[in-house]
Amino acid sequence: MITMRGQTLKVVVFILSIFFAESIVGQQLDFENIGRGKPFKVSGNIAANSVFYSSNQNSARAPFTYFLQGSLNFNIYEFSIPVSYSFSNQGDDLEYQLPFSFNRLSLHPKYRWIQAHIGDVSMSFSPYTLAGHQFTGGGVDLTPKGSFTFSAMYGRLLKATEDSEDNRTQPAFKRMGYGAKVGFKKEKYSLELIGFYAKDKINSISAVPEEKKVLPKENLVLSMSGIVTVIDGLRFKGEYASTAITQDLRAEKVSHSSGVAGLLFNNRASTEHYKAFKTEMEYSFDKYRFGVGYERIDPGYKTLGAYYFNNDFENITLNGNTTLFNNKISLGFNIGYQRDDLANQKETNTSRTVGSVNTTFAMSKKVNITGSYSNFSTYTNNKLDQFDIINDDNLLDNQEERFNYKQLSQNANVNVSYILENSKTRRQNLNTNYSLATVANAENGIVRLGNGSTFHNFNTSYTLGLPQRKINITSALNTTYNTIGRDESYTWGPTVAVNKKILKDKLNTTLSTSYNQNNSKTNKASTTNFRLNANYVYREKHNFNLSAIQLFRNTSLKNTQDLTVTFGYNYAFDLSAKNKEKGEKNNGKFSFTYREYVFTGKPNEITPEVLIIGKEKRFKEIKEIDITGKKLLVLEQELKDAELKSRNKYKKKAIEYLNHLHKNQDYINTYYDLAFKGLNKLYRDAKKLEWSIEQKYKKALSIYNNSTKRESEKVQEFLKKRELAYKTNKYMLEQLEGLKKDYLYKEKGVFDSFKDKYLNTILNMLEEGKTKMEVSIFIEIAFAKMFDTIP
Helix, strand or coil: CCHHHHHHHHHHHHHHHCCCCHCCEEEEHHHHHHHCCCCEEEEEEEEEEEEEEEEEECCCCEEEEEEEEEEEEEECCCCCEEEEEEEECCCCCCEEEEEEECCCEECCEEEECCCEEEEEEEEECCCCCCEEEEEEEEEECCCCCEEEEEEEEEEECCCCCCCCCCCCCEEEEEEEEEEEEEEEECCEEEEEEEEEEEEEEEEHHHCCHHHCCCCCCCEEEEEEEEEEEEEEEEEEEEEEEEEECCCCCCCCEEEEEEEHHHCCCCCCEEEEEEEEEEEEEEEEEEEEEEEEEEEEEECCCCCCCCCCCCCCHHHHHHHHEEEECCEEEEEEEEEEEEEECCEEEEECCEEEEEEEEEEEEEECCCCEEEEEEEEEEEEEEECCCCHHHHHHHHHHHHHHCCCEEEEEEEEEEEEEEEEEECCCCCCEEEEEEEEEEEEEEECCECCCCCCCEEEEEEEEEEEEEEEECEEEEEEEEEEEEEEEEEEEECCCCCCCEEEEEEEEEEEEEEEEEEEEEECCCEEEEEEEEEEEEEEEEEECEEEEEEEEEEEEEEEECCEEECCCCCCEEEEEEEEEECCCCCCCCCCCCEEEEEEEEEEEHHHHHHHHHHHHHHHHHHHHHHHCCHHHHHHHHHHHHHHHHHHCCCHHHHHHHHHHHHHHHHHHHHHHHHHHHHHHHHHHHHHHHHHHHHHHHHHHHHHHHHHHHHHCCCCHHHHHHHHHHHHHHHHHHHHHHHCCCCHHHHHHHCCCHHHHEEEEHHHHHHHHHCCCCHHHHHHHHHHHHHHHHCCCCCC
């Protein structure tokens, strides 16, 4: 009883705290629309989920977990106060310190073309200057009608954080920053000038944690970018940035400087100057589009306005796409070359070549064929010091010292979909997919036994739909054959699923079962699972869902079984006070639909209903992204201006606003899909290389133990590199084992931090027409770098 009272008290205190300022996630005021539309509206949702888990093996997973979540939104004309909360019996607090806060409070008041940002916010000027770094302070965006735009910010980038005994603590000085961006845009060209400055306060923490390489810094970045359209279809883009960064503010001042930023900077003995630039050319005519790009970033280039920054590389890219034969065939290609060690100072240099071809062939209305091929080549070369070669008295270690490494990955995929029948009474579809992936590792031009792997996968599925009976039946067969090093394995298994809607489509049920058998030289295992999913909608606002999974695993060592049951309930409500006087006539009212939404009324009555959709929780990420958030504000203003125009023009602007929301939400969904696939591919690649990396580490360890030059820095460095590669690969496998897509959505996790760093870049790539293959390659490389450092 005492425990229950304690838990109840925690729940009450938690919910009460939600209704105070700390839990308010964001507000936006638009003074221009006060007095228009519905005067008062309360909406939100309540969700409760519980998970029951049972297994016959020891597991750290809790047998019962529940989650209570919800949101509440008060809307008075265009003044909104959204509130959200969550509570669970499963959670943990961080026991170490970080230089930033996960709790955020932000205000975004707006009047006409003036948009302010107050509180815990983030802004982006460009990738080389201020790029989405969160700060506590204020900012403003001015977008008046005409050619000029202006943005500015000032605030605390990092809070002072003292070092502690916990190694996970990230000590930091209090860092303040400010910046501005001025833009000038015409029909054929545009120009932007950016300045950003940040400085640490030396006395903000009691001791300088030099052992963690945390030193007080100062940084000034200047940037200029522009776009020019020479003729229709031919466009050039470019940006040049110069950074001056002081690595230790305690160093003495000096008079010399270099670079554009250095001319306006307080240079010290620890000040470094770097530059970065990027140019692109795009040309399109008829059904053809080509692009060429070049990017170069100096070794050491860094800005304190970004959480993470790649430097010391040179990129050259070429891409193009077209359609043929009345758009029945679409072709696209991408070629890229990248190299590092631009200053010729590293012990090893690396170069990469990436190429891909994608094609789609709509043979007929019933048959569609897609195919793709890509390769990824990486070259790594050790550069020997000539002095060491002359003075090396051990002629037997030359092979280990000379190291030229080449890795070639190739992927091919063919998919054929065939609509067998599509009538009112029956629908039949057949889909077949084959994919091939190979990886070969060559050392000094030789591919040794066990350094190659091949992955074959064949999948075919048949779907029978009976629309009048509201039944869908799917059967599939999946086979996989792998050769990993000296080992090989074969996996096959069928799947059957039945979907049925009953109770006037209010209850949607799916029952499925699958079996998979895996055979290898060392192991034989099989897995059988049964799944049940049910979803019931009551009076449109009440949603109940149930999911149960029974899993059986049989191996040569032991047999295990797991049962997971999930039950959830969701309630959505909308309480509104209508602004309608007695005797008011319906003159000027009209209605239109968009997807699941229906809008009825005068334009000034419909506008608030359209804008409230943009405040829904699912579109929260879109508004936080600089490029999509700004565009949304422009479309919002255009929608309000269209209230005095014709119905058709107003409807067009409303749909344009809603299209922007949903299109970019689709982009975000694409990011999650590609990220999940990228992590799975990274896991497969790491698994393929596991044996090879382990053998190299054991060989290096043996060489070290038998060497008479153990104290030599070169011998120790050689062992250290092989050991780091082994531990990194092992850590990656541990983190990605059994990965589920839901993990990508969790806040305060490593994947959430990854999303904060790269989502803006990925959305830009999709908006610019980059293919999923290009974005997927970028994500895979970024994930590999994320796992490069072992905690």
